[in-house]
Amino acid sequence: MTSSSKPRFGVMLVNLGTPEAPTPDAVRRYLGEFLWDQRVVDVSRPLWWLILNGIILRIRPQRVAKAYASVWTDQGSPLMKVSQAQAIELKQRLEDMLGTSVPVELAMTYGVPTMESAGQAFRQAGVERIIVLPLYPQFSATTTGAVFDRLAKALKPCPSLPELHFIRDYHQNPDYIEALANSVREYQAAHGMPDRLLMSFHGIPQRYARQGDPYPQQCEATAQALAEALGLETDQWALTFQSRFGREPWLQPYTDKTLAEWGQSGLERVAVICPGFAADCLETLEEIALQNAEIFTEAGGGTLDYIPALNDRVDHIQMLADLVVSQTQGWR
Numbered sequence: 137m138t139s140s141s142k143p144r145f146g147v148m149l150v151n152l153g154t155p156e157a158p159t160p161d162a163v164r165r166y167l168g169e170f171l172w173d174q175r176v177v178d179v180s181r182p183l184w185w186l187i188l189n190g191i192i193l194r195i196r197p198q199r200v201a202k203a204y205a206s207v208w209t210d211q212g213s214p215l216m217k218v219s220q221a222q223a224i225e226l227k228q229r230l231e232d233m234l235g236t237s238v239p240v241e242l243a244m245t246y247g248v249p250t251m252e253s254a255g256q257a258f259r260q261a262g263v264e265r266i267i268v269l270p271l272y273p274q275f276s277a278t279t280t281g282a283v284f285d286r287l288a289k290a291l292k293p294c295p296s297l298p299e300l301h302f303i304r305d306y307h308q309n310p311d312y313i314e315a316l317a318n319s320v321r322e323y324q325a326a327h328g329m330p331d332r333l334l335m336s337f338h339g340i341p342q343r344y345a346r347q348g349d350p351y352p353q354q355c356e357a358t359a360q361a362l363a364e365a366l367g368l369e370t371d372q373w374a375l376t377f378q379s380r381f382g383r384e385p386w387l388q389p390y391t392d393k394t395l396a397e398w399g400q401s402g403l404e405r406v407a408v409i410c411p412g413f414a415a416d417c418l419e420t421l422e423e424i425a426l427q428n429a430e431i432f433t434e435a436g437g438g439t440l441d442y443i444p445a446l447n448d449r450v451d452h453i454q455m456l457a458d459l460v461v462s463q464t465q466g467w468r
């Protein structure tokens with residue numbers, strides 16, 4: 137390939153990673169890598185090694201494998217299926233916009249596809265400039281920070297480095313907010329106005345936020361912007377945090393407790409959107425759409441409707457493509 141035909145840049149689309157099968161063994165391998173990351177769990181290594189290997193990885197994989205099995209698809213884990221579709225569609229959109237070939241590689245922080253395999257594909261394509269797009273709209277050291285560490289690890293053996301643009305967050309990007317608002321409007325057009333809209337974000341330990349992780353402020357800003365875009369009054373929506381893990385307090389209010397209270401108060405119809413998840417996954421399809429829906433109805437509530445993640449919606453892919461192109465200004 138001559139230098140003039142080299143792509144001007146490549147895009148590394150990054151998400152968390154997911155088990156390769158809905159089995160205890162595959163879930164154990166996944167959790168073993170994920171939960172060993174000090175960005176995710178910061179407990180001192182010897183103590184955490186004992187807890188993780190002695191307790192968590194002996195018990196949790198059985199239960200979590202069942203949860204994965206309940207949402208598994210013909211194309212694998214929902215997170216993998218959606219991420220692959222996003223990569224294909226983002227590449228197509230960028231090529232339509234720029235009129236040239238744009239290598240787009242999917243990589244996961246944990247498991248496969250690895251950043252090393254993405255890097256190999258970029259090298260083969262002659263890519264020397266890479267835009268790294270972690271699919272986390274809100275920055276957290278536990279997710280986006282972990283992407284950065286994993287990238288540095290993948291680049292460690294390289295005798296030369298590519299030029300890099302790392303997209304830190306896009307929590308207030310107007311097109312992101314508009315895509316979320318569009319998905320709520322489409323839900324409303326089909327089902328009518330819910331009694332309340334719950335915006336549920338993955339939690340982190342409160343301690344991490346006290347230490348300076350800006351994640352809760354970014355979730356708050358996203359939620360406010362979405363409520364404003366939809367013209368919601370303060371009593372028509374709420375922001376909560378889901379997926380807590382371990383004993384210490386996580387960001388509050390908790391999604392499950394809030395839904396139990398709303399159920400007890402007799403709300404007829406609640407819609408839940410999870411703006412922090414760019415792709416549907418275990419935490420949205422199983423925890424919210426199945427588990428939390430049951431919590432709500434068993435407490436006395438009516439129906440809980442889960443509004444899907446932005447996934448491969450056209451407005452989401454366009455927003456991501458515009459975000460990428462905005463990062464390439466000096467490169468064209």
Ligand SMILES: C=CC1=C(C)c2cc3[nH]c(cc4nc(cc5[nH]c(cc1n2)c(C)c5CCC(=O)O)C(CCC(=O)O)=C4C)c(C)c3C=C
Nearest residue numbers: 152153154155176200215276278279338340381417418419
């Ligand atoms: C133990 C601490 C955890 C922190 C901190 C954490 C932060 C965090 N996670 C996401 C996004 C996702 N998490 C997912 C699953 C998941 N998360 C944790 C733990 C922490 N997450 C666990 C143990 C699991 C696995 C399931 C389980 O055992 O309960 C997923 C889904 C993956 C999938 O395969 O579908 C996503 C996505 C964010 C955004 C975040 C902090 C902001």
Ligand SMILES: [Fe+2]
Nearest residue numbers: 338339379419
């Ligand atoms: Fe998580």
Ligand SMILES: [Fe+2]
Nearest residue numbers: 379418419423
């Ligand atoms: Fe969960």
